[in-house]
Amino acid sequence: MYLLRRGDPTMFETFWRGPIGESATLVIPGYQTMSYFSDVGNLCWFLEPGFEREVRRLHSLVGNAAVEGYHVLVGTGSSQLFQAALYALALPTANAPVSVVSTTPFYSMYPPLTDFLNSGLYRWAGDANAFDGDDYIEVICSPNNPDGSIREAVLKSKSGKDIHDLAYYWPQYTPITHMLAHDIMLFTVSKCTGHAGTRIGWALVKDKEVAQKMSKFMEQSTIGVSKDAQLRAAKVLGAVTDGYEHQLAAAAGGDANLLFHYARRKMAHRWCALRAAVAASGIFSLPNEVAGFCTFTKDTVTSNPAFAWLRCEKQEVEDLESFLRENKIITRSGTKFGADQKVVRISMVDTDEAFGIFVNRLATIK
Amino acid sequence: MYLLRRGDPTMFETFWRGPIGESATLVIPGYQTMSYFSDVGNLCWFLEPGFEREVRRLHSLVGNAAVEGYHVLVGTGSSQLFQAALYALALPTANAPVSVVSTTPFYSMYPPLTDFLNSGLYRWAGDANAFDGDDYIEVICSPNNPDGSIREAVLKSKSGKDIHDLAYYWPQYTPITHMLAHDIMLFTVSKCTGHAGTRIGWALVKDKEVAQKMSKFMEQSTIGVSKDAQLRAAKVLGAVTDGYEHQLAAAAGGDANLLFHYARRKMAHRWCALRAAVAASGIFSLPNEVAGFCTFTKDTVTSNPAFAWLRCEKQEVEDLESFLRENKIITRSGTKFGADQKVVRISMVDTDEAFGIFVNRLATIK
Numbered sequence: 064m065y066l067l068r069r070g071d072p073t074m075f076e077t078f079w080r081g082p083i084g085e086s087a088t089l090v091i092p093g094y095q096t097m098s099y100f101s102d103v104g105n106l107c108w109f110l111e112p113g114f115e116r117e118v119r120r121l122h123s124l125v126g127n128a129a130v131e132g133y134h135v136l137v138g139t140g141s142s143q144l145f146q147a148a149l150y151a152l153a154l155p156t157a158n159a160p161v162s163v164v165s166t167t168p169f170y171s172m173y174p175p176l177t178d179f180l181n182s183g184l185y186r187w188a189g190d191a192n193a194f195d196g197d198d199y200i201e202v203i204c205s206p207n208n209p210d211g212s213i214r215e216a217v218l219k220s221k222s223g224k225d226i227h228d229l230a231y232y233w234p235q236y237t238p239i240t241h242m243l244a245h246d247i248m249l250f251t252v253s254k255c256t257g258h259a260g261t262r263i264g265w266a267l268v269k270d271k272e273v274a275q276k277m278s279k280f281m282e283q284s285t286i287g288v289s290k291d292a293q294l295r296a297a298k299v300l301g302a303v304t305d306g307y308e309h310q311l312a313a314a315a316g317g318d319a320n321l322l323f324h325y326a327r328r329k330m331a332h333r334w335c336a337l338r339a340a341v342a343a344s345g346i347f348s349l350p351n352e353v354a355g356f357c358t359f360t361k362d363t364v365t366s367n368p369a370f371a372w373l374r375c376e377k378q379e380v381e382d383l384e385s386f387l388r389e390n391k392i393i394t395r396s397g398t399k400f401g402a403d404q405k406v407v408r409i410s411m412v413d414t415d416e417a418f419g420i421f422v423n424r425l426a427t428i429k
Numbered sequence: 430m431y432l433l434r435r436g437d438p439t440m441f442e443t444f445w446r447g448p449i450g451e452s453a454t455l456v457i458p459g460y461q462t463m464s465y466f467s468d469v470g471n472l473c474w475f476l477e478p479g480f481e482r483e484v485r486r487l488h489s490l491v492g493n494a495a496v497e498g499y500h501v502l503v504g505t506g507s508s509q510l511f512q513a514a515l516y517a518l519a520l521p522t523a524n525a526p527v528s529v530v531s532t533t534p535f536y537s538m539y540p541p542l543t544d545f546l547n548s549g550l551y552r553w554a555g556d557a558n559a560f561d562g563d564d565y566i567e568v569i570c571s572p573n574n575p576d577g578s579i580r581e582a583v584l585k586s587k588s589g590k591d592i593h594d595l596a597y598y599w600p601q602y603t604p605i606t607h608m609l610a611h612d613i614m615l616f617t618v619s620k621c622t623g624h625a626g627t628r629i630g631w632a633l634v635k636d637k638e639v640a641q642k643m644s645k646f647m648e649q650s651t652i653g654v655s656k657d658a659q660l661r662a663a664k665v666l667g668a669v670t671d672g673y674e675h676q677l678a679a680a681a682g683g684d685a686n687l688l689f690h691y692a693r694r695k696m697a698h699r700w701c702a703l704r705a706a707v708a709a710s711g712i713f714s715l716p717n718e719v720a721g722f723c724t725f726t727k728d729t730v731t732s733n734p735a736f737a738w739l740r741c742e743k744q745e746v747e748d749l750e751s752f753l754r755e756n757k758i759i760t761r762s763g764t765k766f767g768a769d770q771k772v773v774r775i776s777m778v779d780t781d782e783a784f785g786i787f788v789n790r791l792a793t794i795k
Contacts, residue, residue: 079460146650
């Protein structure tokens with residue numbers, strides 16, 4: 064069985080086994096990271112200053128999001144930050160829970176993340192395009208999980224609020240076309256460098272009061288965020304930025320030290336292979352390729368989404384997830400994303416071996 | 430200002446700077462811990478096998494809790510596991526949220542942890558002794574935070590459920606008198622070894638279905654628990670057990686490698702100093718000393734709670750927290766624990782320096 068249900072970004076492991084890996088090695092002596100506190104003077108008192116520094120350095124390098132004037136918050140993955148944002152934006156005084164919406168197809172985890180505790184503060188309300196009202200929280204995932212599309216908010220109301228989930232707004236997945244500066248922007252080490260197991264995400268938040276409430280959420284939920292995990296993430300992000308700075312200094316060739324260049328080349332290669340397999344099979348279709356000028360790499364490139372949103376054009380196949388499972392390919396059905404059964408989401412960031420088996424298998428399905 | 434509001438267990442740092450510290454050093458290469466998954470075959474798929482092994486080893490050494498036949502779950506601190514247990518024990522089909530109770534004085538975080546998301550599944554309902562009904566979740570903290578008392582469930586009903594918070598059931602705080610074998614038992618590295626910043630707790634759970642639901646909570650809340658933090662915790666717990674095993678092998682003297690012996694001696698010393706300061710001042714009182722035979726150290730010892738539950742006997746002082754703040758001692762008022770204003774909770778596990786200043790200051794208050 065080839066499991067592509069989750070976007071486990073293990074494909075970047077090869078990069079971290081390369082020359083840059085050594086500089087990312089973390090050593091923690093037995094007596095370190097013992098206190099709950101990282102920085103008592105900070106609004107986010109459990110934020111490791113070294114992690115914040117590397118977050119700001121990396122965004123300054125890539126130019127994908129503004130950091131000047133923003134508060135940096137750390138979370139146990141961006142899923143905790145997503146819930147923290149819901150908590151911060153909901154009004155505890157309101158009579159009814161605030162509606163949380165996102166344009167279909169939306170990330171399959173948004174509904175359960177919103178509803179699993181049956182909170183009186185917020186409630187999942189489905190497709191943003193079908194929503195009618197002034198009070199809402201709209202989640203904008205861009206590039207979008209599952210279909211890779213570039214998105215903006217579809218609802219406009221003074222009392223409505225937005226959360227921008229930018230987990231995939233990195234050069235390996237999409238051209239960086241703008242330095243975004245939204246009120247709440249969520250990122251995660253998992254999709255940026257591939258370190259999903261470290262469970263570290265961060266938020267860039269403009270408003271101080273919102274940042275305070277989000278920090279309060281992490282305080283209540285888990286009494287802050289593991290320092291060891293933050294130190295690990297700081298090491299890894301630092302190694303990425305260092306890789307570019309040293310490369311520029313040395314003017315050397317190759318991309319063994321350049322995460323985004325390495326990862327983009329790998330992703331582009333995989334998309335090529337997938338498109339070839341889809342053509343060979345003849346019964347599937349993929350979203351159209353999107354291209355743009357990347358301000359980071361200074362060239363025009365196509366996007367290489369972390370997921371393939373694969374549709375089946377064959378009349379008889381009604382439930383594509385089941386059909387692919389019969390062919391030993393495990394995917395996640397479109398129904399989980401607010402879409403139909405004839406489409407599935409497939410991870411493009413698994414290991415080389417798993418990806419190779421998958422495309423070979425897909426190409427032969429008729 | 431001497432901040433003793435939180436129980437930040439920094440006093441154990443000295444131990445970890447000693448000879449055993451080196452064996453607890455963690456090294457993580459850049460390419461490790463990348464996947465979300467730790468053990469796909471495990472009910473708790475994000476649990477690092479090495480961490481589980483060290484948890485079982487440590488309990489077998491200390492004899493404070495049964496591990497045979499129990500599922501081990503990992504959480505981002507025991508506060509996440511507490512919420513996971515509420516989630517697992519609440520019935521999503523019930524009309525009203527289930528009442529969560531604990532005997533007064535109860536840990537001040539239980540009410541906000543239960544209520545901060547205004548969940549429809551469970552609701553804080555205060556003192557267990559004042560509760561009337563059959564459906565409830567009773568939280569039993571033993572030794573109890575804030576007052577160090579040894580507790581058992583006070584409610585008895587077939588449909589009621591218990592959560593045992595055993596964060597302080599370690600030899601430095603209390604004699605180990607029984608190998609406990611409750612349905613749900615919560616522990617945390619924070620209070621056991623002093624590594625609060627690592628944010629790792631664990632649960633021993635008897636029932637498979639409850640364990641599955643608790644694991645599901647961690648999956649939804651934070652998509653598992655940081656692997657780096659688990660590896661760190663495994664190193665630290667392993668060093669504790671190794672310290673005892675090597676000591677036994679070498680039959681050497683001293684306690685530099687014996688965490689519980691070292692920590693108990695330090696705690697006993699602090700309690701001596703605190704009792705002397707209370708006597709010198711003359712306006713305070715403390716709970717009576719409790720003693721028992723410890724099956725781990727094989728001797729009769731007094732308990733040394735992680736917190737002092739300090740009462741003021743002076744008529745004019747109505748609000749002890751404010752009174753102590755005027756004397757530059759920051760504590761947490763009894764009102765936060767369901768008790769009155771004439772009592773406060775004081776951390777006994779802060780740094781040597783802070784503790785020294787505190788007792789000197791307390792002794793002079795008249």
